[in-house]
Amino acid sequence: MSIVNDSVLFLVLRRMRTPLIVMILIYAISIFGLVLIPGIDAGGISTAPMSFFDAFYFISYTATTIGFGEIPNAFSYGQRFWVTVCIYLTVIGWTYSILSILGLLKDDALQRALARGRFQRKVKNLSEPFCIICGLGETGALIAQTLDQVQMRFVVLDTRAEPLQELELGDYQADVPALNADAQLPSTLLLAGLRRPQCKAVLAVTNSDEANLAIAMTVRLLNPGIPIIARAEHAATAANMNSFGTNFVVDPYALYARRLGLAMRSPPSYQLVECLTRVPGSAIPELHQPPIGKWIICGYGHFGRAIVQHLDSMGLHDNIRIIDPRSTSPDDHLSIISSGTDANPLIDAGIKEAVGLVAASDNDINNLSIAITARELNPDLFIVMRQSTSGNSMLFEAFDANLTMVTTHTVAHACLSFLTTPMLSRFIREIEKQSSDWAESALAALLPICAGRVPFVWTTRINHIKTPALTQVLQHTDLSIPLSALMTSNRNRTQPLKALPLMMERAGKIILRPDADFPLHAGDKIIWAGSREAWNEQKLTTNYSNALNYVLTGKSGADSWLGKLFNT
Amino acid sequence: MNLEKVVFGFFILLAATLNFGFFIGDIARPELHHVYELFAAIVVNLIATTLKFGDRTQIGAIHLATSLVADLQLIAAAITWGVAVHVLQVGMTPEITASVVSLSGGALFANVVSVILLIAETLMMRR
Numbered sequence: 001m002s003i004v005n006d007s008v009l010f011l012v013l014r015r016m017r018t019p020l021i022v023m024i025l026i027y028a029i030s031i032f033g034l035v036l037i038p039g040i041d042a043g044g045i046s047t048a049p050m051s052f053f054d055a056f057y058f059i060s061y062t063a064t065t066i067g068f069g070e071i072p073n074a075f076s077y078g079q080r081f082w083v084t085v086c087i088y089l090t091v092i093g094w095t096y097s098i099l100s101i102l103g104l105l106k107d108d109a110l111q112r113a114l115a116r117g118r119f120q121r122k123v124k125n126l127s128e129p130f131c132i133i134c135g136l137g138e139t140g141a142l143i144a145q146t147l148d149q150v151q152m153r154f155v156v157l158d159t160r161a162e163p164l165q166e167l168e169l170g171d172y173q174a175d176v177p178a179l180n181a182d183a184q185l186p187s188t189l190l191l192a193g194l195r196r197p198q199c200k201a202v203l204a205v206t207n208s209d210e211a212n213l214a215i216a217m218t219v220r221l222l223n224p225g226i227p228i229i230a231r232a233e234h235a236a237t238a239a240n241m242n243s244f245g246t247n248f249v250v251d252p253y254a255l256y257a258r259r260l261g262l263a264m265r266s267p268p269s270y271q272l273v274e275c276l277t278r279v280p281g282s283a284i285p286e287l288h289q290p291p292i293g294k295w296i297i298c299g300y301g302h303f304g305r306a307i308v309q310h311l312d313s314m315g316l317h318d319n320i321r322i323i324d325p326r327s328t329s330p331d332d333h334l335s336i337i338s339s340g341t342d343a344n345p346l347i348d349a350g351i352k353e354a355v356g357l358v359a360a361s362d363n364d365i366n367n368l369s370i371a372i373t374a375r376e377l378n379p380d381l382f383i384v385m386r387q388s389t390s391g392n393s394m395l396f397e398a399f400d401a402n403l404t405m406v407t408t409h410t411v412a413h414a415c416l417s418f419l420t421t422p423m424l425s426r427f428i429r430e431i432e433k434q435s436s437d438w439a440e441s442a443l444a445a446l447l448p449i450c451a452g453r454v455p456f457v458w459t460t461r462i463n464h465i466k467t468p469a470l471t472q473v474l475q476h477t478d479l480s481i482p483l484s485a486l487m488t489s490n491r492n493r494t495q496p497l498k499a500l501p502l503m504m505e506r507a508g509k510i511i512l513r514p515d516a517d518f519p520l521h522a523g524d525k526i527i528w529a530g531s532r533e534a535w536n537e538q539k540l541t542t543n544y545s546n547a548l549n550y551v552l553t554g555k556s557g558a559d560s561w562l563g564k565l566f567n568t
Numbered sequence: 569m570n571l572e573k574v575v576f577g578f579f580i581l582l583a584a585t586l587n588f589g590f591f592i593g594d595i596a597r598p599e600l601h602h603v604y605e606l607f608a609a610i611v612v613n614l615i616a617t618t619l620k621f622g623d624r625t626q627i628g629a630i631h632l633a634t635s636l637v638a639d640l641q642l643i644a645a646a647i648t649w650g651v652a653v654h655v656l657q658v659g660m661t662p663e664i665t666a667s668v669v670s671l672s673g674g675a676l677f678a679n680v681v682s683v684i685l686l687i688a689e690t691l692m693m694r695r
Contacts, residue, residue: 010622
């Protein structure tokens with residue numbers, strides 16, 4: 001028996017002790033009384049008392065209020081007195097016992113133990129690969145929804161009950177095992193299946209850096225083989241996590257600053273990256289062109305510092321003005337000590353001739369106030385805002401800044417692209433190296449495919465497990481199969497699939513945007529962007545030789561004996 | 569001193585002593601084995617069993633097992649008695665008495681194991 005089921009049983013037994021003892025005592029007293037009191041016969045002569053068996057029998061049907069009318073003899077007055085007492089005693093005893101059982105069902109400890117048992121069973125029954133999401137805040141919820149969309153299974157842990165209730169009400173395709181427990185405890189993570197072979201990754205995306213650190217450490221020690229994706233809002237946490245080999249530390253501020261730098265260098269590259277990392281099915285991000293010139297940074301916290309660093313690296317060191325209420329040491333940049341919410345410090349910082357402003361404080365309302373004042377002073381300003389709480393989304397939408405950095409979304413997008421397409425981060429590094437013309441031509445090829453929505457991004461690995469039919473043909477025939485075979489519909493081979501090959505990796509070498517007639521080899525890895533239907537159809541082609549045969553030759557194969565019979 | 573431990577030890581010992589009181593005496597002579605003693609032994613044994621519920625330790629599990637054995641034996645003795653007197657109406661013949669008393673003897677053995685466990689557990693505890 002498992003630990004959890006055991007504890008439920010023991011808990012119930014322990015709580016039932018008092019009611020059971022009360023019932024035993026009441027029965028014993030009642031029976032004993034009846035055994036002592038003499039009876040009476042029809043002639044009014046006193047007879048021997050009831051035997052133990054008669055007394056037990058009588059009390060059994062009286063105590064349960066069955067009220068069976070069958071009595072051996074009419075009672076004497078002594079017996080009647082005692083039976084009156086017995087009836088009240090036993091009814092009170094039963095009532096007390098039943099109320100105790102009902103109370104036990106509502107007991108918090110029991111409910112928790114039962115929930116753990118259910119959770120453990122569900123995790124045990126997961127036969128597909130799954131990942132563990134620790135923390136179901138805004139980030140966790142966004143990740144959960146998207147993973148569900150791309151048909152990956154996951155397990156959820158959170159210390160709060162409300163997000164888990166919302167998860168139960170949510171519209172999920174798969175059954176999601178969720179537990180209200182602290183993921184920092186090793187036992188909780190083990191219960192969530194950390195050591196199961198199907199467990200593919202752990203995401204530490206709670207709101208607290210400390211908790212994420214503890215989770216990452218626990219996972220590293222208990223199951224060193226598993227990738228950990230952890231969110232870190234402070235540079236110190238990120239460094240700490242990296243020190244013990246956390247696979248993917250998501251520092252949303254550094255990540256966003258890097259993207260902003262990319263947007264300034266090459267706007268189409270930025271649009272391409274955003275297009276590939278956002279949640280599939282959402283609207284295509286617009287093209288933004290953050291101007292190069294004088295920038296004002298309001299708030300020199302973690303985010304502000306990350307942005308300043310990137311601007312510095314682009315040679316804008318002398319064009320940066322920092323406004324921050326704390327007297328920080330902004331590394332030789334010109335700075336003003338103020339919150340920046342009123343006009344004077346902004347004018348002092350030179351808002352009139354500035355081209356851009358970053359409202360980077362950790363207070364959403366202050367950021368809005370800064371941005372509104374700044375836009376009044378200089379309507380052409382390019383405004384980047386930081387939004388910490390998604391509850392304020394309506395305000396930020398109403399203001400309509402050029403770019404809004406939503407911390408939770410940034411983290412979620414980064415985690416998702418790492419989980420669903422591990423090769424994507426490599427592709428993004430390649431994009432960063434390419435010129436804006438290259439990005440523009442890639443976008444021109446991508447946009448017709450995705451019909452205004454962010455496309456699905458997936459990886460095809462050519463091997464025996466993922467693409468058996470294709471690998472079979474590649475290894476056992478000299479037939480050269482071009483990449484275009486994977487871009488052809490297996491229903492009508494004259495029609496192309498809505499899929500674009502972005503990058504191919506062959507023996508460690510990278511080929512960007514391979515041509516359609518590029519020959520495939522076993523062991524290749526290809527990143528695609530396209531529609532979900534294209535992805536499904538491509539999977540079919542690579543898995544079934546009939547479909548592959550049709551795509552390659554135009555003949556529909558007849559593999560089964562029935563099919564052959566019909567064809568001859 | 570822990571009141572819960574006092575109650576626990578009290579019931580275990582009382583179960584054993586009552587059982588012994590019923591068992592002692594010539595095995596075939598019904599006048600030496602009173603039905604009240606058997607009744608008291610059953611009731612106290614049941615209470616002792618209930619007190620042992622909900623202990624997860626190994627020793628707790630053995631405790632519970634010995635008590636369940638004693639209950640089973642004593643209830644079997646009571647049923648034998650009842651059937652002989654009321655159903656078969658043969659009364660307490662030496663054979664019936666012997667079988668009732670030997671069943672309670674089995675229960676006594678289980679109760680003795682229980683007491684030994686109690687003593688062992690107490691000795692193992694160090695201050």
